[in-house]
Amino acid sequence: MSPDNTKGTLSELTVGNTTYHYYSLKKAAEQYGDFTRLPFTLKVLLENQLRFQDGVTATEDDIQALVDWQKEARSTREIGYRPARVLMQDFTGVPGVVDLAAMRDAVAKLGEKPSRINPLSPVDLVIDHSVMVDDYGNPEAFEDNVKIEMQRNHERYEFLRWGQQAFDNFSVVPPGTGICHQVNLEYLGKSVWTKEEDGKTFAFPDTLVGTDSHTTMINGLGVLGWGVGGIEAEAAMLGQPVSMLIPEVIGFKLEGKLREGITATDLVLTVTQMLRKKGVVGKFVEFYGDGLKDLPLADRATIANMAPEYGATCGFFPIDDETLTYMKLTGRSQEQIELVQAYAQEQGMWREAGHEPIFTDTLSLDMDSVEASLAGPKRPQDRVALTDMSATFEKLLADQSKDAPAKEEGRWQSEGGSTAPFVDNSFNEEPNIEHRGHNFRLQDGAVVIAAITSCTNTSNPSVLMAAGLVAKKAVEKGLTSKPWVKTSLAPGSKVVTDYLATAGFQEPLNALGFNLVGYGCTTCIGNSGPLPEQIDAAIQDDNLTVASVLSGNRNFEGRIHPLIKTNWLASPPLVVAYALAGNVRLDISKESLGNDRDGNPVYLKDIWPSQKEIAEAVERVRSDMYRKEYAEVFDGDAAWQSIDITPGEVYEWSKDSTYIQHPPFFEGMGREPEPIQDVKNASVLAKLGDSVTTDHISPAGSIKPDSPAGRYLQEHGVEVKDFNSYGSRRGNHEVMMRGTFANVRIRNEMLDGVEGGFTRYVPNGEQMAIYDAAMKYAEEGTPLVVIAGKEYGTGSSRDWAAKGTRLLGVRAVIAESYERIHRSNLIGMGVLPLQFPEGEDRNSLGMTGDETISISGLGDLNPGASVKVSITFADGNTKELDALCRIDTVNELEYYRHGGILHYVLRSMLPK
Template sequence: MKSYKDTFPWHDQVMTYWNIEQFASDHGTTVTKLPYTIRILLEMVLRHDANNQQAALNLLNWDQNHKADVPFKAQRVLLQDFTGVPALVDIAAMRDKVQALKGNGAVIDPEVPVHLIIDHSVQVNFSGSTAAFSKNQRREFQINQERYQFLKWAQQAFDNLTIIPPDNGIIHQVNLEHIAQVIMTQTNHSETLVYPDTVVGTDSHTTMTNGLGVLGWGVGGIEAEASMLGEITYYPIPEVIGVYLKGQLPDGSTATDLALTVTQRLRQENVVGKFIEFFGDGLRHLPVADRATIANMAPEYGATCGYFPIDQQTIDYLTLTGREQTQIDLVAAYAQQNHLWDTGDLTQQYSQVLTIDLSQIGASLAGPKRPQDLVPLKQLKQQFKTEPHDTLTVETKQGKQRLKYGAIGIAAITSCTNTSNPALMITAGLLARNAVKAGLTVPDYVKTSLAPGSRAVTDYLAKAGLTPYLDQLGFQLVGYGCTTCIGNSGDLKPELIQALQTSTFPMAGILSGNRNFEGRVNPLIKDTYLASPPLVIAFALAGTLAIDLTQEPIGTNQQQQPIYLRDIWPTPTEISLLVKQVMKPAIFQKNYAHILQGNQLWQQLKIAPTKTFPWQKDSTYIAAPPFFDHLNSDTATQGTSDMLTNLRVLAKLGDSITTDHISPAGFIGQQTAAGRYLLAKGVQPSEFNSYGSRRGNHEVMIRGTLANIRIKNQLVPGKEGGYTKYWPTGEVLDIYDAAQQYQQLPPQQCNGLVILAGKDYGMGSSRDWAAKGVKLLGVKAVIAKSFERIHRSNLVMMGVLPLEFMPDEDATTLGLTGRESFQITLDNAHHLAHVIATDTFESQSSKAFNTRIRFDTPSDATYYENDGILPMIIRQTCHL
């Protein structure tokens, strides 16, 4: 079989690469007809499986082969600490189990480079002062000591694992500015192989790296563990939607406005599971920072990725962020040599082409509950005219204030989406300066915060002379990490909390993030809107979202003269000049030179230098998970069955149930099952921390699964929160308590649980505990109208069966009430499952229907048969 290895000269070396142009030509096509993302997959397939070229041939005819699978093996894995800790906990437990089964535990070790960035644990407990950052930092280390010690242990116990300590930045911004190489090399003997950088990460917004020309996307923690351990993941060959960008953004419109518009447009086009590839003349005017803002939002528009090909803007960004010149030269040389450089010739073909005219993008926000719900700035006020006209009286230092619907409780500049963009941050700083000079102030009841995605941001804001103005408006630095965007917002202002204790008044929030799902930002915030950093400041000044900032004054100065947004919005020329003046490579080089060193608190952490982790029995943060308890030398070959019987319904849910609804996230309440568990363990409420910080302890996480305060289980109509009906007695119980009682029943009464759901089940963040939690609750199958990509994969990898109702059928049309007992039988080909639902009450009537088994790749059935991918890897390692 012909080899497609080739060479090209570069500097004084000869570089080896896999020639995709020659492969395409030998098989009757032209490589330039392929989308750039398909070209990257083609190179990967040739490189990893040169002796089996069928997958490569399928990729040449990619748009006729969407049912065929392509093997994907990312070159590296990104973890953040919320999802990274449980991933490493699992791997540590796998090492223990392999050794217990007389295998070589050291084999359980990452096979590809893994970077874990600790960025999800800092909380905005303190804000509005120059001391906020140091106070939040101390509090972060105080309540996360066990987790951080575990991570420090993992750093020395596992090869190929790099831990980036807290207070350095957000995972995706650090990846964009520092880690991503775009093009990678590997030297074997005398040969240096060159190939594209690809990545998967345990955060949905790993897609941000696509703005730099690096193909990557978010996966669940379970899938990331598989990638870390060298497993090849199979994906159906995607449809690739080309988005033609033309024109240029008008004055006053930002990259955030564009990203939110793209999100709305692509959600309407139903691009779930598809690749998006941006092309066209508009790219010439779109720097990498703007591209990354759009690429970051791919989970919000539902796509697997939103890719921008390598071009001169890529080279400019690598230069700006201080990358090595030899690496920059190699990126350009290889991309041009192997047809990964965007020539602008527009020869590539797509499944479908959509057009977005940049010149038509206007100022906008998204909300109040979904990032795809675009609201033009001038129409925002209308969003607050349909609710009851209740008011809330708040006592502040500024006196007694009567708040109306739309009043803002939180205004936060946070998350990688926008803080990675210098133009947006400089615009925000200039607007703050102009507001201060105009005499505007932020109302006392608004909690403001600034959490940049990297230390480079605070450096260039200081260099631009803008930090004092942000500080004066209350946007002092609170930390470097994912704060408000993921629910680490801390409490609202004390006076506001006091007023809300006896009121259901709906407070609003605004943030420069990417997610605004109900209950995500703060339990006391009802309506949350996403916006650019300068608009966050503008609305904070107004104190309300119920205002038309295109027509109404944002406030008045000391002379009682009205000040409008247009009066304080900086000019494009001013923004551009200041960005060029302060953005220098030295800023990035300085901030990343010692990124692995960590602060003094990190350096003081003590660990045991062992290869297996010394589990602490009473720890409420880190515990050995029970996923492998059933594995021993006698039962190791036993997996799941093709027939499931006597399954009872744990929850009957509607459409758009997100992983925020399913997975434990945010605050832990004292009255919740998790809160009661921690209290019983002697943990004081002030030390509860968040669910995210306790993801390494399954006892906490299982109790928080399906316990979101806003989830609506149709088995208990009219009641919000994590409750269900326990059918044997008819009681309404916490979901966790009901699941425990079901597990105590004999198999002939209950042999597992099932969840019924609507469309887009599992949309949102790639939270592994959304699958792990339901697994530990005893759920054997989820029957839904449709699944979001990552969560479907996670369910299969945990041995939970994802079943999809047939078209035009769902729980309602089939008359399923939830009180039935289910029997599910899988066909031999694992394509269909036959379901019999028998009413367990008086009628004893049965309904029979078919569902589609969502095994989307060749590996899925194997994962399921082994009761999950992690038991499968243990069996393979121990040759069981």
């Protein structure tokens, strides 16, 4: 807390029998000017500056800049922001803990105590990204998947158990509990945080950063939080302020109500499309308007969750009566609820009807206009109305130059001309697959995965109850899921299982194959598991364009499954409907899903629940369900508790482990940083186009046997069936650097018509894996650069997208523009992000990837300055560019000067 009482703003607030100390915004207004109409998000930042004012990392000028933001509704001021806590999931958390363990080793080598490296802020790591849908569609699926998960991830879980005892302020939520965002929303988040210090209880806004981009889901609870890379999160937990420019804040006004039959998912896909079109990258979005009074908190969380998809840093909903209602439902204490109300009202952080803050810009939506929707085939912002879905897919096929008209002739037509529910010889072709007691021929558009998967939607009882109602009505009419559909239900918390069972919906969901497969992020992150062998073979043999339909938030190319080219985001009830339909070419808005037991066609409208039915089902959700499931949230099951560890301050690394290895980031690190060297005669490792995501860059999903990572694992005795996923092996840099830029859908423009992680090794023109080429360049001492288009680094906050880039020998990236998190992570790993000057890009320059690139003046860098880039083309001609340095702040420059943020933090924690 601030050492100087911040000029008399320290105040007291009594709630019940407890007196809380807090830094009063009302008293601050007397000194700095009125800020009643400051956006709620900026009031949170203002309180943070007030509380941590020390004259260095938080100053009076910083506070005044936030107040003065109202004048122009924007600012160029850089501030240091200290969140109350850090949230991690295991994919990004394991490498974070690996780094902390490596930092302890580095400190020990410098002759200091390893215990100097310790989280200073509370850290919660939720193991939720490791369960995979290996088994499905049967009552044993959950038990089987958990057993496989524990076997596959024993080394990782042993490491995390060690970290739990080794580090202070570090808690682990064991596997099989739920996803980090839902655990955060239902249990960890408090809206108002408290801390004991000097015999006093301080109250302040609950804030956090998380190592998952969808940390933003907690903004639905009035908690300011967003995703950062694991690198930045580690710095935050070690006491470093998060460096940021005071953001622009876009106001999104919600009015009206959703119509009958429209779900929260339809709403969020509409909001995502609108905001992505608006352009909110790097900005805060704050929702306001009288429509909020009728918007349940679960719906707010669904919208807040998708902030990375619409490009914003966060999507914030202020505290109001609905916040308190949800906190009561989810079992928060009465004392906590009373504190939230009293503090928010006292600090001007409580939403009042009709209140409209000053915003940088605004847009609005009448929720009555929202229609049933999906999004795809490969971007979450590409919303498609349900009524247009079939035509959209047909156009996609036509664009792929496939023989769509010939396949239309037998388009699931019965003799009477109406659409039949399931004909073994679909499209009048002979069946070639026998699976689950059915004979059929797989076709273009086949839904091979239908997944009610966690994150966006499984925090929301209304859409899950709707899915249960659709399943119940479908089963009552005798409908079944198509045999080629891999169905799964992976809730975000155990509470979902309780209320689905209580409402009587789990049984009909099971009957359609939506058995529980695990509690965690599954299909949405690429943990969809293998397709049945015959389905897999048919897709490859016939080069089919098939589909997945999932209730997640990510559908980037190659993410869900390498063989599925089109992936569609949809509400849970629509996921069930498409499992019944079996093909996205069927227009389920008007064509029959199948026939009932009497042979009558059944349409979507026949099984779609009313809002009244959904509301009655949601009333079955009770507070005691939350209290029961979260009573022993940190304990874990017998398998977790039986994991043996060797306690100690320093981790005992095993050379034989293929999951956890000592990373090389701190090797040879001295107490002071080396001078920054210019980049001389660098080769181009990859020349990439627009919207290259962190999924394209970072290792994610399955590991191909013939890839560099696959070869490494086999050389170390790992069988292909035990590869697990890249995400599960993020604690081993040897695997991860081999998987960097290895996505099956990435397109390196240095090669013609080639997909996957390949490049041209310029000295001899040979095509090879990017990793193999990088190692050859490293042997020669040749530095590397990556060339890219617009929106480089879109997507999840994957720190390995930056770590892998650094380990491959890339010194700089030159792109047309960047997404916020990846740009920050590149700097955090000592990689220089540069931006082409206005009007220039790789195409206008005629770049082929054969160029030699030099970058000068790096010893005298300044944030936002011009940097000299010299491009020597293959014919010997040279072009000089003034590229924009995308190191945006002084703090970022310090991190870069030290070789990375962790190096900076480590050195700052050493005694002088």
